[in-house]
Amino acid sequence: MPKYRRGSGSVYRRGRIWWIAYPGPTKREQESAHTKDVTEARSLLKLRLAAVEEGKLLLGANRVTFERLEKLLLDDYRVNDRSSLADAQRRIDKHLDPHFRGRRAQEITSADVQGYIAKRKSEGARNSTINRELAALRRMYNLAIRIGVLARAPHVPTLEENNVRTGFFERSQFESVLAKLPEWLRAPVTFAYHTGWRMRDEVLQLKWSNVDLDAGVVRLEPGTTKNKDGRVIFATDELAALLQGQLDIASRYPQCDLVFHRDGKVIKTFHGRFREACGDAGVPDRIPHDFRRTAVRNMIRAGIPERVAMQMSGHKTRSVFDRYHIVAEGDLREAAARLNAAFRSSAATDSATVDPGQAPQQSVTV
16 A cells, blocks of 8 residues: 655555654654554644644654653652652552553553543542542653653543542540550550541651650641641640650650650551451441541531641641531531520520510401
């Protein structure tokens, strides 16, 4: 079959696969269209020629691999000291890399992204999980475009999420779980219950240099939290007693500067023990992150202003705070009781304002 020519570009076959050729910035470029359909190859050629005409064709862009995109993302996480680097690495290694490895970045289409979504759904992944992976993919392309190695990116959608957790601990449930936990895990779990701080990145990373027992103050320095803001709380009596107990334990491990530890060593894994304790306590669906919802709810019920509660728990935006502010049936029942009391008080007040000497009005039926 003769070559299909359009302007100074051409389409031709190598074996059963169609290729395209077009003028690049310094030389004539050739690349595989990765298709057996000549119509698809012609469409790709038109895109390349349009990029040439608009001056948007990037030299060597067709040789940028998906592996390079991965490196751009991970380097960006390292440079900006993002605490979620390990999560990004895990999502790449476990899901994105096996699916896209070996492909050129420009060859990955919106249809390919949809295929990835369909594959992850068939594996039972939730929309929220897939969205985190898609966010990493989207960030890869944005970084490549920003530094000028790619000119365009496939459409990477955001799936609707409807699986927002609503779990929290009533005081009795918390105490039941606490009784089932090993001794070394009770103190950090209690701290998380009262403060709503993130267990892994904030509670278990807390150092004695951030604690002033005499003033009853606990601090997280700017840059050490998820939203990079600093945080200060004044310890309640229960928290002060908890920290004093940890200080007594710390005297046995002078080499450890962590407030919460296991025999002087960093607590790295605890989810298995926590899950087992929740099952034994009759609340098997609870997770450590539910302490954030619990703390917010307890603060609001105690009458703490929402702005102050947000600062104490480390919620930067109102929308996220509202999602964590859980309203339980007991709260609604209590609200109804307060309304009843208010209505009764108002009715009694209205009755008391009627002049006793005034004759009641007669009603006349016509």
